[in-house]
Amino acid sequence: MSVTAATLSHVYPLGSRVNERGRLEIGGCDAVELAREFGTPVYVVAEDDMRARARSFMDAVAARHADFDVLFASKAFPCTAVYRLLAEEGLACDVASGGELFLALRGGFDPARIYFHGNAKSDSEIREALTAGVGHIVIDSLDELARLEGIAAAVLDGGRRQEVLIRVTPGVAGNTHHAISTGQTDSKFGFGIDAAREAIARLRDAPHLDLVGLHFHIGSQLLELEPFRAAVRTIASLGDFPVYNVGGGLGVAYGSADQPPAIADYVEAVVSTVHAELGADKRLLLEPGRTLVANSTVTLYTVQTVKRNVSTWVAVDGGMSDNLRPMLYGSKYEALVADRPLAPANDPCHLAGKHCESGDVIVRDVSLADPVTGDVIATPVTGAYGYSLANNYNGVPRAPVIFCREGEARVVVRRESYEDLAARDVG
Ligand code: PLP
Numbered sequence: 001m002s003v004t005a006a007t008l009s010h011v012y013p014l015g016s017r018v019n020e021r022g023r024l025e026i027g028g029c030d031a032v033e034l035a036r037e038f039g040t041p042v043y044v045v046a047e048d049d050m051r052a053r054a055r056s057f058m059d060a061v062a063a064r065h066a067d068f069d070v071l072f073a074s075k076a077f078p079c080t081a082v083y084r085l086l087a088e089e090g091l092a093c094d095v096a097s098g099g100e101l102f103l104a105l106r107g108g109f110d111p112a113r114i115y116f117h118g119n120a121k122s123d124s125e126i127r128e129a130l131t132a133g134v135g136h137i138v139i140d141s142l143d144e145l146a147r148l149e150g151i152a153a154a155v156l157d158g159g160r161r162q163e164v165l166i167r168v169t170p171g172v173a174g175n176t177h178h179a180i181s182t183g184q185t186d187s188k189f190g191f192g193i194d195a196a197r198e199a200i201a202r203l204r205d206a207p208h209l210d211l212v213g214l215h216f217h218i219g220s221q222l223l224e225l226e227p228f229r230a231a232v233r234t235i236a237s238l239g240d241f242p243v244y245n246v247g248g249g250l251g252v253a254y255g256s257a258d259q260p261p262a263i264a265d266y267v268e269a270v271v272s273t274v275h276a277e278l279g280a281d282k283r284l285l286l287e288p289g290r291t292l293v294a295n296s297t298v299t300l301y302t303v304q305t306v307k308r309n310v311s312t313w314v315a316v317d318g319g320m321s322d323n324l325r326p327m328l329y330g331s332k333y334e335a336l337v338a339d340r341p342l343a344p345a346n347d348p349c350h351l352a353g354k355h356c357e358s359g360d361v362i363v364r365d366v367s368l369a370d371p372v373t374g375d376v377i378a379t380p381v382t383g384a385y386g387y388s389l390a391n392n393y394n395g396v397p398r399a400p401v402i403f404c405r406e407g408e409a410r411v412v413v414r415r416e417s418y419e420d421l422a423a424r425d426v427g
Helices: 031-038 047-062 080-088 098-106 123-132 142-155 193-203 226-238 263-277 290-296 325-329 418-422
Strands: 024-026 042-046 068-073 092-095 114-116 136-139 162-167 209-215 243-245 283-286 297-308 312-316 347-352 361-368 376-380 401-405 408-413
Touching: 024 031, 031 042, 031 297, 031 376, 031 401, 031 408, 042 047, 042 408, 047 068, 047 080, 047 263, 047 283, 047 290, 047 401, 068 080, 080 092, 080 098, 080 408, 092 098, 098 114, 098 123, 114 123, 123 136, 123 142, 136 142, 136 243, 142 162, 142 193, 142 209, 162 193, 193 209, 193 226, 226 263, 263 283, 290 297, 325 361, 361 376
Parallel strands: 042 401, 068 092, 068 283, 092 114, 114 136, 136 162, 162 209, 209 243, 243 283, 312 347
Antiparallel strands: 042 297, 297 312, 297 376, 347 361, 401 408
């Protein structure tokens, strides 16, 4: 029996299918074999999916605008192999801390194509960014501006100047979870419109900083295009600049019923509004995170217990330590038994994690195909903010990352060991 990808929900990585053995296959690799070889929980990345989405994004912008860069918002999946892959695909990179800057450099990004964000940058992070020679520092507050001026005076030599952007909160709130909405007027991020005018005026005579443009990022997992257009219209009132960074935030499909805007439609909406409101001659930066990496990855778990209580609780060997999103945002995922994805999924249950919190439920109200101890469970769409939000709650070592391509699997992040858990303990 050979069954094509059409039988799997479109949320699985491109090229996923049910193989001749009737099992889930990701990047040409049998998921049950992967679970045996690498253990569970494990993040399984279909490398070709990630490359294909990066290319779609680049192509969509290139078809509409001449002077641009697509920045990987690396908080979504900050491991060396992902940085390297997206650098190979020609993307630039957004970092939001000294640690992400370190990883981006390690992953091979040209420092001039790394763009430094953060609402609470420390002096040492600012120094690291200036010393590395990042492309832009995105200024988030007047306090930061004052500190940056002082540190730039000390660090930049030979008349070198640092290009900066101002992060603006355009007063546009996308329809998303409040924790990932950032464009509203009262936000911890960026400058409101009036404060932005003040920052622009202050930067006019800054001896070491060149204000080249504006940035906004209004939120994450946005499924409507109008807020992006509205944000561009709002920042147009702040003057004319050579560079605009319009952030990320395009939503992805987590469930089979989800139909987010296509990358090309999103890019068309943004670019056409930029052309109409700001002009076609601008340097345009786009900063997607989730859109590039979310659907590339499937997490595999092994069922430890099946408890038939008022509900059926299927408990696996991971949970909120490898996927915090259900607990942080109430995010909904799909799941299936990777050993038999086509078997009727008619056992209603909750897919529970192993952590000592009742809220540690990976998928509530899911139906699985007669799950039993030892089955491998797959939850798709874990490539964004899964690895990056991972933690060691209950002393659980963090999961490895496996890249799969054309049937070959390679470890790009190894599983943490118990020794790793104590590696920083000095007392
Ligand atoms: N840019 C900035 C400044 C962000 O804060 C974020 C996410 O928090 C992103 C880009 C990427 O967002 P997303 O992953 O939703 O595309």
